[in-house]
Amino acid sequence: MKNSQVSNKNNQNSYMPSNLSTRSTMTSGSQGLYSREGILQRKQKPSTSVKDKNFTLQKIHEYRRIAFFGSPDEKKVIQQLSYCLQIIRQEYQQDCDFLLGIKKQKQQEFERRDQRMTTCRNHYFDQAQRMREIQKREQMRLIAQDNLMMAANKKRQNIDTHVKDNIRDQQAIHDNKVKYSAMIR
Incomplete structure (x- = not known):
């Protein structure tokens, strides 16, 4: 008025x-x-x-x-503000989902890498254990071979000593025969 x-x-x-x-x-x-x-x-x-x-x-x-x-301009601003807030909320939600996805992906990658490293280490440990067993068997085989060779050498030495003893005994017998025959004459 x-x-x-x-x-x-x-x-x-x-x-x-x-x-x-x-x-x-x-x-x-x-x-x-x-x-x-x-x-x-x-x-x-x-x-x-x-x-x-x-x-x-x-x-x-x-x-x-x-x-x-409120004025129509204010209403427009409020509508735009609510729309902007919705967009910001959606972008924030997308960013959070994206970051959670990255975190989950990193966790999966870490678990995959850990599992791969564990299987690789287990493979190396198994391979090392197999190599140790193979070396042990090889050592046992070499020891057995050495034992066989030593046994064979011992037998040979025994045979050699027996042969030498026999040769000596026979030489002694021959010498005794020669002495006895010389005495008889």
């Missing part, structure tokens, strides 16, 4: 003569503060149509609605 009153006063002032003064006296003509036209103009209410009243009421209702609900 105040806005319409202010606009009405502005309209009234525009109709009033510009050179009004308080010092003017009743002079001839329509000029002056106390002239008939001036008084009538001041008393005359500005003509306002229903259209103007409805327009001012619409403005008042619009101001009240804006004060209570």
Whole structure:
């Protein structure tokens, strides 16, 4: 209402003569503060149509609605803000899912690498144990061979000593025969 009153006063002032003064006296003509036209103009209410009243009421209702609900621009900003927040929430969710996926992938990669390393180490340990067993068997075979060779050498030595003993005995027998035959003669 105040806005319409202010606009009405502005309209009234525009109709009033510009050179009004308080010092003017009743002079001839329509000029002056106390002239008939001036008084009538001041008393005359500005003509306002229903259209103007409805327009001012619409403005008042619009101001009240804006004060209570917010302006269309504010609504747009709020809608855009909620849309932006949804987008940010979705991006955050996607980033979280992406980071969780990376973490899960790294964990799986670590488990795979650990499993691969474990199987590789187990393979190396098994291979080393097999090599130890093979070396042990080879050593046992070599020891057995050495034992056989030593046994064979011992037999040979025994045979050699027996042969030498036999040769000595036979030589002694032969020498005794020669001595005995020489004695008999």
